Structure formats: C-alpha cells, structure tokens
Amino acid sequence: MQKFPVPPSAPGPADAFTGSVLVESLRGPLEGSRLAMAHVHFAPGARTSWHTHPRGQTLHGTAGVGLVVTRAGEVLTLEPGRTVWIPPQEEHWHGAMAGTRMAHIAAQEADEDDETVTWLDPVTDEEFARAVEAAQQA
Numbered sequence: 407m408q409k410f411p412v413p414p415s416a417p418g419p420a421d422a423f424t425g426s427v428l429v430e431s432l433r434g435p436l437e438g439s440r441l442a443m444a445h446v447h448f449a450p451g452a453r454t455s456w457h458t459h460p461r462g463q464t465l466h467g468t469a470g471v472g473l474v475v476t477r478a479g480e481v482l483t484l485e486p487g488r489t490v491w492i493p494p495q496e497e498h499w500h501g502a503m504a505g506t507r508m509a510h511i512a513a514q515e516a517d518e519d520d521e522t523v524t525w526l527d528p529v530t531d532e533e534f535a536r537a538v539e540a541a542q543q544a
Contacts, residue, residue, distance in 0.1 A: 418446070418454075422525045425452025425501070432511070440515040442522045447509045448472065453501025453534060456526035460517035462494045465510045472508035473537050474500045475529075481540040484510055499529045504538055 418427030426449035433443050440461070445468065456477065465474060465484060472484040477497035482490055484500065492498050502508035514522045 418452075422455050422457070423452065424455070424528055425449050427452050427454075440517075441513065442516060443511060443513045445509065445511050448502035448507060450502050450506055451504045451534070453529050454499045455528045456497050456499050458495045458497055458524045458526070459492065459514045460494060460521060460524070461515040462496075463492045463512060463514040465490045465492070465500060465512055468509045468511060470506045470508035471503045472501055472510065473503060473541055474498060475533075475537045479540075481537050481544070483541050483544070484508065497526060501529075501534075503541070504534075 415428055415430040418429050428447040430445040430447070431443075432445060433441065448470075453473075466489045467484040467486050469486055474482045474484050474490050474492070475498060476492075483503075484490060500510070516522045
C-alpha cells in the first residue's frame with residue numbers, strides 16, 4: 407500500500423497538539439522507503455503532546471524559536487538552521503516559545519507496522535511554563 411497522495415497541509419489534530427498548528431506533509435513512507443517528512447508551523451505557545459517515534463526523529467528549525475523537551479527534563483531551543491535528533495522511543499514534545507511562531511521540518515521513519523509516532527498525554531500549561539523558564543535561564 408502506498409500512503410500518497412496526502413493533503414499538502416492540514417491543521418494539527420487536537421488530540422496530538424495544543425494550540426494552532428499547521429502540518430504540511432512533504433512525503434509519507436513509500437514503497438522501498440520508510441521515511442516520512444512534514445514542515446510543521448506552530449503559533450506562539452502551540453505544541454505537540456508528549457510522544458515517541460519507533461525509529462527516532464530529526465527536527466530541523468526553519469523559522470522562529472521553539473523548544474524540544476524530553477520527559478527526563480532536557481530542554482533544547484530550536485532555531486532556524488539548528489538540527490536536533492531524538493532517539494527511538496524517547497518521550498518528548500516540541501513547540502513554539504510563548505510570544506513567537508516556530509516552524510520545523512520533521513523527519514522520521516516508519517516501523518514494520520508503518521507507524522511513525524505514538525501519541526501520549528498532552529503537555530500541561532505547567533510543564534510548558536517550566537520548559538520556557540529553563541530555556542530562558544540557559
């Protein structure tokens with residue numbers, strides 16, 4: 407089965423994102439390749455829910471300033487030109503800082519069941535505020 411064509415862009419689903427998010431699908435896994443890519447645009451303060459990727463994820467910042475946060479408490483900023491690797495099965499979230507938009511290209515591989523992501527619980531406002539504070543102090 408081939409997952410193309412996919413819509414060029416769609417709002418991020420409410421069960422996976424908080425705030426206004428636009429997901430531009432660049433490609434889905436195709437026969438012979440497990441790679442999926444999207445250009446994701448976050449309004450100020452918008453973010454993903456906690457999630458994992460079976461084969462990891464690469465994020466490349468394209469606009470604004472964002473955060474990449476692990477369940478273990480590591481907080482990285484994501485800016486245009488910066489690339490971050492999240493290892494397989496690491497619980498994390500990413501999104502825009504408060505007060506600025508952010509966009510990134512996300513690349514991840516599908517597993518044997520054609521899954522690229524496992525969505526978990528939403529990031530609370532308190533978790534978001536702690537991450538913003540940690541990024542500002544770094």
